[in-house]
Amino acid sequence: MTERFTFTLQATDGKARRGEITMPRGTVRTPAFMPVGTAGTVKAMYLDQVRDLGSDIILGNVYHLMLRPGAERVARLGGLHEFARWPHPILTDSGGFQVMSLAxxxxxxxxxxxFKSHIDGTEYELTPERSIEIQHLLDSDIQMQLDECIRLPAERxxxxxxxELSLRWAERSAKAFGDQPGKAMFGIVQGGDVPDLRIRSAERLAAMDLKGYSIGGLAVGEPQAVMLKTLEETLPVLPEHKPRYLMGVGTPDDLLQSVARGIDMFDCVMPTRAGRHGLAYSCFGKINLRNARHADDHRPLDEASACPAARDYSRAYLHHLVRCNEALGGMLLTWINLAYYQDLMAGMRAAIEAGRFADFKAETEAGWARGDIAPL
Incomplete structure (x- = not known):
């Protein structure tokens, strides 16, 4: 395995890209979906399961790990990889999203x-330098600059x-990160839904020659069409030979549409959160297991799936677990959702390699449009 951080673009199909990020701890196949492990765990899943589903990398959260158990404690315990028993790559966010969500x-x-801790009110200071220090203590492989993310709509x-503040913080974050050959710090493009601000942000970050670039400040209240238009305007400004990460996105359709526009990496709590609330994602689209129509349905959720939770358990049983608020219901549906997300990413990678991404996209969208309407 390489001792350097590298990104290799292996195939393109239209604007869709198939690549590989290599790091000392492993290779990330792109397009990639990163399950969110906020507090060092992907909720309702064993990390061995997460790996078996095809995940090359997971995400950890600076803000929450800073509060509990504390970055210094994680470092004393061997770093986040050893602490969580995940020896593969980890990306950590910077805490910037909490700047918005915990305003x-x-x-x-x-x-x-x-910040004042949402747990006990204890006050903490998070600067660009401290955010990078925390990520260094966690020993993550890809680290994010501290930025300010604001909700849309907002005034220009x-x-x-x-x-502009995020750009100044990017410079300070890069200086604090220094030269770490096997790791990377990504900059974050901001600028809301204003095209010239997005382009300015992307141009100035590109001039910093960072190892990767993220699109932040989307999926924060704007329609999907605005998000996709922003990607179309911003991505041409970013270097083609560096990975592109769309932060906090999103639904299966968001992933499909964004890969078509040139995005390489994603993260989102949606598949795990939805699973804990009775919602499954599948090749049939969304399936709400709380719906009473599933109460007598002996069929599995998806008999063609390689995921045992989708293939071997009846919809009636999944409905029963959800309605009774049994923990197993959230576990099985989270398993189903992460399996579907990883299958979707694998399908996109294969389609790009084969030069048939447009066909794959149309077939996937047609499956969602048909839905699961077969009679019992």
Whole structure:
């Protein structure tokens, strides 16, 4: 395995890209979906299961691990990989999303962000340098700059202020990260839904010659069409030979549409969160297992799936577990959802390699449109 961080673009089909990120801890096949392991765990899953489903990399959260159990403690225990028994690549976010989502508990200035813990009210300071320090203590393989993410819609002046601050924080984050040959720090393009601000942000980040680039500040309240238009306007400015990561996205359709526009990496809590709330993603589209029509349905969710949870358990049993709030229901549906997401990514990778991505996209969309309407 390489001792360097490298990205190799292996095939393209239209704007869709098939590549590989290689790092000392492993190879990430792209397009890739990264399950979210907020507190060092992918909720309702064993990490061995996550790996077996085809996940090359998972995501950890700086803010939550900073609060519990603490980055210094994780470092003393051997780093996040050893702590969680995941020897493969890990990407950590910077805590920037919490700048937005926990706005009532924070103060922000040029230096950084001061948080009050949502757990006990203890005050913490998170600067670009401290965020990188925490990620170094966690020993993650891909680290993110600290940025300010704001909800849309917003006024242009506010979007521009946050974008310029994020650029200054990117410079400080890169300086704090330094030169780590086997690891990478990604910059984050901001600029809301304003095309010239997005382009300015992307151009200035590209000039920093970072190892990868992320598109942040999307899936925060804007319609999908706005998100896709933003990608179409922004991606041409970013270097083609560096990985492109769309943060916090999204539904299976979001992934399919974004890969078609040139995105390489994704993360989202959606498949795990939906599973814990009775919603399954499948080649038939979304299936709400709370719906009473499943109560007497002996069929599996998807008899063609390689995932035992989708193939071997009846819809009636899954419905029963969900309606009774049994923990097993959330576990099985999370397993089903992550399996479907990884199968979707594998299908896209194969289609790009074969030069038939457009056909794969149309076939997948047709399956979702048909839905699961077969009679019992």
């Amino acid at each position: 009532a508990l924070r103060k922000l200035d040029e230096r950084g962000v001061t 002046a506010e979007i521009e202020r946050a974008m």
